[in-house]
Amino acid sequence: MIDYAYEKKIFTVISTNGTRLANPQFARELAASKLGRLILSVDGATEETYKVYRQAGHFSRVIRGIRQFIEARRELGKKYPLADLQFIVMAHNEHEMDAIKKLGKELGVDRVIFKSPQIYDFENAEQTLPQNPRFRRYHKVNGEYRLKGSYSGYCKKIWYGSAITWDGKVIPCCFDKDAEFQLGDLADSNFAEIWEGDNYHRFRNLVRNKRDSIEMCKNCTEGLKIFLNRRMHMADIKTKPTDNSVTDFLNSVEDEKKRADSFKILEMMREVTGDEPKMWGPSIVGFGDYHYKYESGREGDFFLTGFSPRKQNLTLYIMAGFKRYEELMAKLGKYKTGKSCLYIKKLEDVDPDVLKTLVTESVAHMERQYKQ
């Protein structure tokens, strides 16, 4: 099936707990295949934490399997299948984020990806949800958990992709973990018939018109509205990261107060993102990055958040925009905004906790939108 999809120029992805890779022959065959990407779900950096979520799994066996797969791919001189080590950040394992990054590097995977947990049992949500707000996809509003952000009926997955279970059932996406929404069976029909069939059309219409009626879709971040400032992107599109020293740049800020405020913002953003700052162009300090692609085909990379000590003000880049954060903005203090720019004269003009929450929420939103 993978080879057939490859011939038709369809990119394929397999998401696995990696257990079968412990079989050396299987690991080699998969490495030799035309698969595009292999997502390896490893939600712990030690046997102890791994077992909390994957109770029947064996950490050491999975790691051995991943090593075999990476080694086989290396021996074959192949770049694909790309290997992503995926880690769902939960209360019991969030202390292992650095350890899993280190493990990913040591194993030689292409990326380590952190995901926020999806909750089904909200009564016991706090037992699962991490403390780190970047990896909590829910707000608590009047005692109820609600997805951060708002969504339209838009879901690109129902138009651009499908998931197929091990036994040939076609389902809308990998969030349908128990194959509740079977749209067809490859044992009875070919994929084109299923893709164009009544079941698929009915499901697409349901998502478009009554997404709230589907529990799985209600709890999914796909299609969350974003308020990216396209105009700012157009203006800043040529802004690229450089190797210039952030410290030297900030030390060169003439205004003493602005310089001191800049170093405070630097620390706050470093703490929120967990990333090291980089100079973007001559005067923006950026943290992290994401890859964007417009429907027009234009694409590029930009930072997740950042700031610039300009002559007239301190400009903070809140890439998710402000409309979704009305409550926070009401409590923030004295400021002006552009579409994704927050302008403040000095740090004392705003509440530092509210500012930090705003940056945290924006970064979490961008990561959900572009990295999960």
Ligand code: SF4
């Ligand atoms: S769960 Fe999410 S990705 Fe899947 S069909 Fe629903 S909205 Fe789309």
